[in-house]
Amino acid sequence: MTRLSEKEKAFLKYQIYSYRYKDPWISNKKVARLLHRSISTVNRYAQQAEQTGQFWGPTLGLFHPERKVALLLFKDKWKVFKHLREHPSINYVCVCQGDWDIMTVHDGPVDFSQITGYQGKIMERAREQVFIPKVTFTTWDIGFEKMETLLTQTEHLQKYTFNPKSHHPEWDEEEWEMFYYFRSNLRKKFSTLRKKRPISWRKYKEWKESLEKYCTIMIEYYPKGYLQYDSITFCFRTDYERYIVELLSNLPTTFFVYKTEEYLLANLFMSQDYKHQTRFYEIISHLLDQGIVAECMDAHNIIYYTPSEKENE
Known part of the structure; x- marks a missing residue:
């Protein structure tokens, strides 16, 4: 062999x-x-x-009509992080280092201004669909070369902003039970669930076919392992959202794209190599110089928490 x-x-x-x-x-x-x-x-x-964390998922991200993302400023970010972990409306909270201190995703009302140490809000917007482009099998250097080449071919660049339509499911009890069973791993065996709940195979098949309408199916790829990369969120204001996503799709790791009203958020998993990060920020600088991106803010994601972690403790 x-x-x-x-x-x-x-x-x-x-x-x-x-x-x-x-x-x-x-x-x-x-x-x-x-x-x-x-x-x-x-x-x-x-x-x-x-x-080793090279594969992550498939997991399910449910579209939610009231879901919002907020980028916030606080005097003591660690204290706020611990406070927000216990808030019933918080779906995700992250301590950040950069243009904002705290990033949250929440499904209900949260009055951040009433939290001790509040210093302001970069933005809070409805978060529409999340999508994850397919990763290219490449290296950082080759990926950057392709991105730099694309930056020289912008003469006929067309404006395009995403306008996704989110649909919240009207599932029955059995369908919601399947969602909660499969949301952390879509590849789990259905037969295991059927031992607890006699759901028909036909209903399971129909439920699977409905998922793309109501959820993002998240399958992630990190060639060196998830923990070997720096997680950085970029907040772009641009009329060329599709071009930005196409540009970022030349990178060799998974990235998440979050669409809000006027912003496009991209959560990237970057090489920890100083030269690679310098080269990437040069590309961002070119996007700003050329007017493709009107505004760009960013922050490193240091530590995060989701309620699902508590469920798994």
């Missing part, structure tokens, strides 16, 4: 990710057949990628 080189192992993991991105429920057996690999090989490297 021929041993795989490190490059071949990396590409095999990327291929598994690619098939899962297209079909979150695809079995390793089918992937092995499509790649002409043994199932034991696919199982081994898929499991390795999951354990």
Whole structure:
């Protein structure tokens, strides 16, 4: 049996990710057949990628009509972080270092101005759909080269801002039970749930087919492992949102795009190499110089909390 080189192992993991991105429920057996690999090989490297944080998901992000994102300023961000973790409306809270101190995603009313140490609000807007473009199999240097080339080809650039329509599901009790069972891992076995609740296979299939209308299916890929990257959120104001997403899609790691009313937020997972980060900020500077981006703010994400972590304790 021929041993795989490190490059071949990396590409095999990327291929598994690619098939899962297209079909979150695809079995390793089918992937092995499509790649002409043994199932034991696919199982081994898929499991390795999951354990090391190279793969993340598939998880479910539900569209919510009242969900908002806020970028906030506080005197004592750590104290506020601990306070907001206990707030019933908070879906996500993060301590940040940069143009804002705290980032939140919340589903109900939160009066931040009444919290001790409040110093202002960068913005608070309704957060529309989240989407995650497919990652390219590339390197940081090649990705930056492609981005820099795109920056020289903007003569016929067309304005385009996203206008997603979010739909909140009107599911029955069984459908909501499936959502809560699968939301942290869409690949869990349905047969395990059926032992507790006799939901029909037909209903399960119909529910799966409805997910793209109501949820973002999040499948993430981090070639070196999730913890090996710096998480940085950029807040862009631009009339060229599609171009920005196309530009960022040349990076070799997953990134999240959050659409608000007039802002486009992109949560990137950046190389920790100083030269790579310098090169990326040069690209941001060019976008500002060329008027493609009217405004750009950013902050490093230091530590975050979601209610699901508490559920898993």
